[in-house]
Amino acid sequence: MIELDSDERYMRMAMAEARQAAAEGEVPIGAVVVSPRGRILGRGHNQTEALGDVTAHAEMIAISAAAQALGGKYLSDCTLYVTVEPCLMCAGALGWSQTGRIVYGCEDPRRGFSTMTSRSPFHPKAKVAGGILADECRRIMQDFFKSLRN
Amino acid sequence: MIELDSDERYMRMAMAEARQAAAEGEVPIGAVVVSPRGRILGRGHNQTEALGDVTAHAEMIAISAAAQALGGKYLSDCTLYVTVEPCLMCAGALGWSQTGRIVYGCEDPRRGFSTMTSRSPFHPKAKVAGGILADECRRIMQDFFKSLRN
Numbered sequence: 001m002i003e004l005d006s007d008e009r010y011m012r013m014a015m016a017e018a019r020q021a022a023a024e025g026e027v028p029i030g031a032v033v034v035s036p037r038g039r040i041l042g043r044g045h046n047q048t049e050a051l052g053d054v055t056a057h058a059e060m061i062a063i064s065a066a067a068q069a070l071g072g073k074y075l076s077d078c079t080l081y082v083t084v085e086p087c088l089m090c091a092g093a094l095g096w097s098q099t100g101r102i103v104y105g106c107e108d109p110r111r112g113f114s115t116m117t118s119r120s121p122f123h124p125k126a127k128v129a130g131g132i133l134a135d136e137c138r139r140i141m142q143d144f145f146k147s148l149r150n
Numbered sequence: 151m152i153e154l155d156s157d158e159r160y161m162r163m164a165m166a167e168a169r170q171a172a173a174e175g176e177v178p179i180g181a182v183v184v185s186p187r188g189r190i191l192g193r194g195h196n197q198t199e200a201l202g203d204v205t206a207h208a209e210m211i212a213i214s215a216a217a218q219a220l221g222g223k224y225l226s227d228c229t230l231y232v233t234v235e236p237c238l239m240c241a242g243a244l245g246w247s248q249t250g251r252i253v254y255g256c257e258d259p260r261r262g263f264s265t266m267t268s269r270s271p272f273h274p275k276a277k278v279a280g281g282i283l284a285d286e287c288r289r290i291m292q293d294f295f296k297s298l299r300n
Contacts, residue, residue: 048223048246052217052218052221052222052223053214053217053218053223054213054217054223054224054243054246054247055205055210055213055214055243055246060205063204063205064203064205067202067203067204068202068203071202072202073198073202073203073204074204087242087246088238088239088241088242088245088267088271089238089239089240089241089242089243089245089246090239090242091238091239091242092237092238092239092240092241092242093204093205093239095238095239096198096204096205096237096239097204115268115269116267116268116269116271117238117266117267117268118265118266118267118268119265119266121238121266
């Protein structure tokens with residue numbers, strides 16, 4: 001499992017994915033999946049507009065990519081970093097993939113899993129940490145929606 | 151929106167998808183998305199083993215296929231039929247896709263959305279019906295797991 005002091009480093013990689021999404025006109029959320037040795041196994045950014053597919057969230061793309069890279073469905077020893085609290089769909093996918101650790105940036109009070117679930121959607125052994133570089137992750141979102149209004 | 155008396159007909163199409171999954175050694179769950187005029191816009195069966203991807207649930211495949219067929223992300227006037235109560239991931243995707251009506255067969259007391267959520271995961275206007283051909287849908291699952299044990 002990844003050491004805590006490298007969380008910010010990997011979150012910045014997820015933030016780079018989020019900025020890529022913004023550049024493509026997508027709601028700017030990014031994710032990376034990291035192996036126990038610190039290798040990036042999958043990365044993704046929101047592509048729902050480009051693909052015309054509501055399931056193309058950053059986490060879904062990163063999870064699928066990581067599974068392909070590993071040649072297996074389960075990400076038990078891996079950590080997923082995502083800039084915004086996962087939604088119900090992505091939290092469910094993280095549960096099915098048995099992702100070992102989930103680290104997110106800012107909260108999503110409207111659509112985040114924590115306001116929607118009555119029990120943990122993740123694997124029973126999964127660890128969850130929120131609030132990593134939360135202000136910066138939130139600012140990417142705020143800047144994007146501000147730019148849409150202008 | 152689809153008339154109620156045709157629910158069984160479309161559920162049988164979803165059941166055919168589920169049996170296809172069983173034939174491929176996959177947990178036998180099937181889904182179809184139907185337009186307001188009764189056209190099948192998307193169909194899917196569980197393919198998590200074949201694709202090595204936990205996100206390849208019947209509903210996810212059917213939703214993505216329907217969106218491609220329609221050329222748009224939203225399925226507001228459509229009905230999704232699925233043989234088993236959707237999991238959290240699929241319920242979340244149904245919410246994002248604003249699917250207008252969700253009809254499922256048997257319940258899933260362990261992984262079904264209704265035991266996992268603290269509020270509706272679907273669009274506020276979505277209608278939900280469970281228990282359509284529930285016994286037959288459940289039997290497809292039971293037969294599959296029994297065959298695995300033999």
